[in-house]
Amino acid sequence: MPNKRQRQAKFLRKTRKLHRLSGISLFVFFFIMAVTGILLGWKKNSAEIIMPDTYKGESTDQADWLTMDSLSFLATQALFEAEGQLSEIDRIDVRPSKGSMKFLFQDRQLEVQLDATTGEPLSVGRRHNDWIEAVHDGSIVDDTLGVPHGIFKVFYNSVMGIALIIFTVTGFWLWYGPRRMRR
Missing domain, CATH: 1.10.287 (Helix Hairpins)
Known part of the structure; x- marks a missing residue:
């Protein structure tokens, strides 16, 4: 034993x-x-290499914001002007405290951030963090x-x-x- x-x-x-x-x-x-x-x-600390920063819009008061369909159209237009391509919107990330919206497209690497009040593009970039x-x-x-x-x-x-x-x-x-x- x-x-x-x-x-x-x-x-x-x-x-x-x-x-x-x-x-x-x-x-x-x-x-x-x-x-x-x-x-x-x-x-979030990659100097926008992995993911674009989140930018602030003009107003956080949602009563001042443009309608969702207007912002969706402007986001698609901004994507076409920046990237030369059209894509379907996959999801929308609303940032009330920043007064901005992120539009994420079917090609999940593309993102457009708009000022929710003016509809001006704050950022058009690639999101590598998703893949x-x-x-x-x-x-x-x-x-x-x-x-x-x-x-x-x-x-x-x-x-x-x-x-x-x-x-x-x-x-x-x-x-x-x-x-x-x-x-």
Whole structure:
């Protein structure tokens, strides 16, 4: 019958093997998540490389603002003048405290910010943060392959979350286990 020290050594070897195999098999995914996570953390401090800043409009009083259909037309017009292309509006981000609106187009990398009062373009730019986020959370696979209900995204994030828990526990044990055995 193995003694206590031999059992601890055997458990430590199994822990090391699990840690190593998990790390080898998920290395690329952890690297991608880390790089995209850093980029997303810097998105508002990237000198508008990753995402355009949010600009202030003339008035925060919504009674002074132009109608939504007028602003939508002006945003589409500003996009055409700046980029030479037309695209459907995907969503509108209203910033009441700034008196501005962001119009995000089907080509999700394009954004037009308008002063909600005058309709003047405050910014026309590219939003790289949307595709970076899609790579980070795995939804790019769902979108590219047409996987319904974000199934890949849920699977990918579950695997990565469980792997991170395994790395934390096994990493701690690889640090603590030898110290415990020396006692």
